[in-house]
Amino acid sequence: MAEVLPQQIPRGPAAAGTAWLAxxxxxxxxxxxxWPWRSLAYLxxxxxxxxxxxxxxxxxxxxxxxxxxxxxxxxPLSGVERRRLRLVDRAPAxxxxxxPGRRGAWAWFGTRLRETGTWRELGYGLLFSFxxxxxxxxxxxxxxxxxxxxxxxxxxxxxxxxxxxxxxxxLDVADGPGAALVSAAGLVVLPVVLYLATAYAAGRAxxxxxxxxxxxxxxLRAEMVELSRSRARILGASDAQRRRIERDLHxxxxxxxxxxxxxxxxxxxxxxxxPPAARDLVERAYGEANQALTELRDLVRGIHPHVLTDRGLxxxxxxxxxxCAVPVDVDVRAPGRVPEPVEAAAWFVVAEALxxxxxxxxxxxxxxTVEHGDGRLVVEVADDGxxxxxxxxxxxxxGLADRVSVLDGRIMLSSPQGGPTVLRxxxxxxx
Amino acid sequence: xxxxxxxxxxxxREGLREILTRFGHEVRAVADGAGLLAxxxxxxxxxxxxxxxxxxxxxxxxxxxxxxLRRRHARLPVLVLSQYVEQTxxxxxxxxxxxxGYLLKNRVGDVxxxxxxxxxxxxxxxxxxxxxxxHLLSRRRALVPLERLTAREREVLALMAEGRSNAAVxxxxxxxxxxVAKHVNGIFTKLGLPVAADDHRRVLxxxxxxxx
Numbered sequence: 001m002a003e004v005l006p007q008q009i010p011r012g013p014a015a016a017g018t019a020w021l022a023x024x025x026x027x028x029x030x031x032x033x034x035w036p037w038r039s040l041a042y043l044x045x046x047x048x049x050x051x052x053x054x055x056x057x058x059x060x061x062x063x064x065x066x067x068x069x070x071x072x073x074x075x076p077l078s079g080v081e082r083r084r085l086r087l088v089d090r091a092p093a094x095x096x097x098x099x100p101g102r103r104g105a106w107a108w109f110g111t112r113l114r115e116t117g118t119w120r121e122l123g124y125g126l127l128f129s130f131x132x133x134x135x136x137x138x139x140x141x142x143x144x145x146x147x148x149x150x151x152x153x154x155x156x157x158x159x160x161x162x163x164x165x166x167x168x169x170x171l172d173v174a175d176g177p178g179a180a181l182v183s184a185a186g187l188v189v190l191p192v193v194l195y196l197a198t199a200y201a202a203g204r205a206x207x208x209x210x211x212x213x214x215x216x217x218x219x220l221r222a223e224m225v226e227l228s229r230s231r232a233r234i235l236g237a238s239d240a241q242r243r244r245i246e247r248d249l250h251x252x253x254x255x256x257x258x259x260x261x262x263x264x265x266x267x268x269x270x271x272x273x274x275p276p277a278a279r280d281l282v283e284r285a286y287g288e289a290n291q292a293l294t295e296l297r298d299l300v301r302g303i304h305p306h307v308l309t310d311r312g313l314x315x316x317x318x319x320x321x322x323x324c325a326v327p328v329d330v331d332v333r334a335p336g337r338v339p340e341p342v343e344a345a346a347w348f349v350v351a352e353a354l355x356x357x358x359x360x361x362x363x364x365x366x367x368x369t370v371e372h373g374d375g376r377l378v379v380e381v382a383d384d385g386x387x388x389x390x391x392x393x394x395x396x397x398x399g400l401a402d403r404v405s406v407l408d409g410r411i412m413l414s415s416p417q418g419g420p421t422v423l424r425x426x427x428x429x430x431x
Numbered sequence: 432x433x434x435x436x437x438x439x440x441x442x443x444r445e446g447l448r449e450i451l452t453r454f455g456h457e458v459r460a461v462a463d464g465a466g467l468l469a470x471x472x473x474x475x476x477x478x479x480x481x482x483x484x485x486x487x488x489x490x491x492x493x494x495x496x497x498x499x500l501r502r503r504h505a506r507l508p509v510l511v512l513s514q515y516v517e518q519t520x521x522x523x524x525x526x527x528x529x530x531x532g533y534l535l536k537n538r539v540g541d542v543x544x545x546x547x548x549x550x551x552x553x554x555x556x557x558x559x560x561x562x563x564x565x566h567l568l569s570r571r572r573a574l575v576p577l578e579r580l581t582a583r584e585r586e587v588l589a590l591m592a593e594g595r596s597n598a599a600v601x602x603x604x605x606x607x608x609x610x611v612a613k614h615v616n617g618i619f620t621k622l623g624l625p626v627a628a629d630d631h632r633r634v635l636x637x638x639x640x641x642x643x
Contacts, residue, residue, distance in 0.1 A: 247489065254514055255440045258536045262446035265540035266453070286540060293537050297515060307517050310490045315519040322518055322566050 019088040020202035023195065035088075036143075036194040039201035042087040043140035049084070050133030053077050053125060072112060074121030078212040081124070085213070088198075088205045093213035096120075117214075124211045132204065139200050146193045149186025152179050231406045232341075239304075239344055246304040249296065257293045264289055308347050312337045316347055317368055325358045326383070327365050334372035342429045345403050346370065346379045349411070352396045353381035353423045361385025361421060376409075377429040380422060387419035397423075432553055433474075436460040437467035437481040437493055438512075447480065447539065454546050464492035471500050471507070478508040478553035482536075483520065494520055501527050510552045512536045516562040525557065525638060529631035532558035532594070557594035557631045559638070564592040567641035579621045587614040592637045596630050 022035040030036065057073050060066050075097070082093040096117035100107040112118050148155065156179055264286040271279050308316035314332040321328035337343070350368055357366045363385030371378045391397045391413050404411050409427035434451055438444040439462045448458045461470050463486045471479060479500060481493040497509040510532035511524060521533045532552040538560065539545045548558045568577075568589060580588065583604075590600045597615065601608040615633075619626050622640055627633040 250484070250489075250514060251440070255442055258514070258539075259440075259442040259446055261537045261540035262443070262450065265542040265545075266450060269453075269542050290537055290540065301515065306484075306490070306515075307519060311519055315517075319518060 017090050018202065018205070019198050020206075023198050023202070027195070030198075031191055031194065036198050038087045039194075039198040040140055040143050042084060042201050042205070043136040043197060045084060045087075046128070046133040046136040049077070049080055050129040054129045057125075057129075071122065072109075072118060074123070074125040075112065075118065077125045077128070078121040081128070081208055082212055085205055085208055088201050089209065093209055096212070096214040120211055124208070136201075136204060139197050142193045143190075143197045146186050146190040149182050150190050152183045152186065231402070235403060235406050236341065239341070242304040243309070246300055246306065249300050249303075254293065254296060254300070257289060257296065261286065261289045261293065302351075305347060305351075308343060309340075313343050313346055313370065316343075317350055317370070320347070320351055320354055321368060324354045324366070326354075326361075326363050328354060328357075329365070329367045331368070332370040334370050334377060338372065338377055338429050341407060342377055342427050345400075345407055345409065345427055346377060346425065348403060349379055349400050349423070349425050350381055352400055356389065356396070357381070357383045357385065357421075360389065361387075361419070363419075363421075372429065375428060375430055377427045379425045379427070382420060382422045385419050385421055386417075387415045387421050388417045389413065389415035389421050400425075432478060432550070433457045433476040434459070434549075435467065435470050435476045435479045437462070437464065437470075437479070437485065437496070439463060439482060439485045443482075443536070450539065450542055450546070451480075451549075462486070464496035467493070467496045468499065471504065475504055475507065478510065478549060480510045480512060480549065483511060483513045483517075491520070494523070498523065498527055501531075506530050508532075508552045508555065510534065510549055510558070512539070516560060516566065518563060518566070521559055521563045522638070525559070525631075525635060529557055529629070530555045532556075533563065534558065534560045535562060551594070555631075556596070557634045559593050559634060561589070561593055564589050564641075567592070567638070577622075580618060584614050584618050584621075587611060588618050588637065591615065591618075591633055592641065594630060594634050 019035045019039050022033060023030045053073070057070055060070050060073065079095070082095065085093045097115060098111060100111040264282060267282050268279075268286060271282055305316050305319070307319055313334060314330075317330050317332060321330045338346075354366065354368075357363050361383045363383035366381065366383040369378075369380045369382075391401075391411075397411065397413065401411050404425055404427065407427050409425060412424045412426075413422075414424075415421040434456050436444060436447050436451070436458060438447060438460070441462075444460050444462065448460055451458050459470055459476070461467050464481075467479070467481060479497065481497050483491050483493045485492045494511060497511055500507050501509060506528050508530035509524070511520065512534055513520060514536055516535060524531045524533050530552060532548055534545070534548060538548070552558055568585070577585065586604060587600055590603055595603065597608050597611045601611045604611070616626075618624075624636045624640055627636050
């Protein structure tokens with residue numbers, strides 16, 4: 001049985017290069033690339049960011065009314081941190097925050113304060129500014145030392161005599177051989193510390209990413225939950241509107257037409273002795289008014305079935321079956337009422353399925369079964385027709401798939417050429 | 432006859448009142464289910480005519496009030512008017528015993544027929560809208576036993592299901608009552624239905640058969 005899906009969800013972008021991949025992939029080529037220096041920049045810039053952030057937070061705490069803003073201080077920091085990540089990891093790091101549902105500062109605050117990401121970011125800010133940034137700096141300092149040692153001859157050459165260092169690593173560097181020895185040692189140590197620092201930076205970046213950036217899966221899931229919630233809202237609103245239109249038509253046009261039919265009925269009575277021409281005209285008007293009412297009635301019934309609202313699924317499905325051109329057996333094993341959206345979805349599914357059975361299947365009979373148990377409502381419509389039904393073939397099944405997916409349900413269709421066709425819908429629904 | 436009408440639309444309420452007073456009936460009109468219960472409890476009429484959907488919830492207040500009245504007042508005759516044909520409602524009414532009617536609202540336009548139906552209900556008869564019967568018949572058409580009936584027998588079956596007596600069926604089809612009685616016997620034998628003593632039980636049997 002093939003599942004009928006409402007729509008495909010696009011996948012996230014492929015991973016881009018990172019400092020770690022460059023290091024692990026080609027250790028030698030790595031040394032000639034920008035990656036080690038990008039890692040160094042990453043580790044060094046952290047201290048500046050941490051210092052600025054700490055200063056900002058302390059300043060905020062001094063302003064009495066702005067104290068609460070400290071709670072949100074992780075947000076701008078993590079924005080900067082995610083951008084800094086690009087130095088060592090080109091894959092995009094997206095914010096975990098959602099866009100507030102409404103405009104305005106209050107909506108923004110409300111949304112942010114309820115998000116766990118906000119608190120994770122604040123925690124990261126404290127951990128980063130008091131500890132990590134300084135460790136980062138210490139690791140970077142190792143590289144700087146090695147660079148200094150390797151470049152010592154140039155340092156000696158370029159520095160004015162009165163500022164010249166006299167000793168590096170307990171070696172007297174005032175003369176040539178000492179400086180050359182230190183430089184050689186620096187050149188040996190430099191690749192090692194560059195590897196170390198890059199590996200450390202990659203680890204730090206992974207940690208930052210895990211704390212501050214949303215994971216592709218999780219973010220999609222969060223968005224899908226949000227999306228299906230909003231779709232559920234739209235569906236609920238459109239169902240409410242359908243009910244209202246049905247009410248309005250019932251109270252308005254249908255009553256007026258019925259009133260007109262009554263008046264025409266009395267007119268027929270009055271005209272019983274009138275000339276045939278007049279009687280014929282009234283007969284025609286009476287017939288047309290009845291026809292109009294019948295058509296309006298059929299239209300309204302499709303908009304919203306009020307037996308469903310009044311009596312529930314079983315009687316409403318019986319009505320559908322009795323209206324179907326093909327004989328239909330209905331077997332509902334669902335005592336009591338199920339939630340309104342579930343009932344409505346089940347009804348619309350059966351209505352659509354029976355319409356398809358009558359139109360396309362050439363079936364001589366169909367069977368509708370409804371079972372309620374294990375926390376779900378299972379609706380099955382089976383016919384003995386020619387099969388070959390295609391969910392994508394404009395059968396209205398896709399619209400139903402939307403309705404069903406909003407309720408976290410599934411639609412499955414099996415319709416091999418030659419039949420039989422079985423449509424199965426499972427809707428989560430507390431027993 | 433003394434008739435109580437319950438209908439929330441003023442237009443239709445006055446239309447019904449006009450038609451029924453024209454035929455010499457005494458009419459009291461109310462606009463909702465609660466009003467209907469109160470009016471009937473105050474003075475029990477010969478027959479009640481009620482809409483299905485009425486305030487406050489616009490669901491099936493009229494039908495529920497009608498069933499309640501039939502419990503309280505020894506099967507008070509009730510004719511229910513509905514904007515739609517709902518088998519469920521028709522069945523609930525028929526199962527509450529004889530002296531019930533279920534008609535689409537626009538049947539009122541066929542004034543003499545409507546007043547005749549109302550009088551049949553008041554007299555303990557059963558009236559089912561031809562649409563209900565038509566749907567049931569068309570649904571059963573594909574099934575075997577109905578095929579054994581002759582065309583004339585099927586016509587008689589439809590009129591029987593609407594709650595008509597042999598005499599009424601005879602008038603409708605322009606044949607003799609004896610001929611109708613023969614057709615009815617033929618139908619009951621062919622469908623294997625128990626021979627029913629009165630018109631209402633006959634409707635029950637036929638509807639039960641059609642719905643099965």
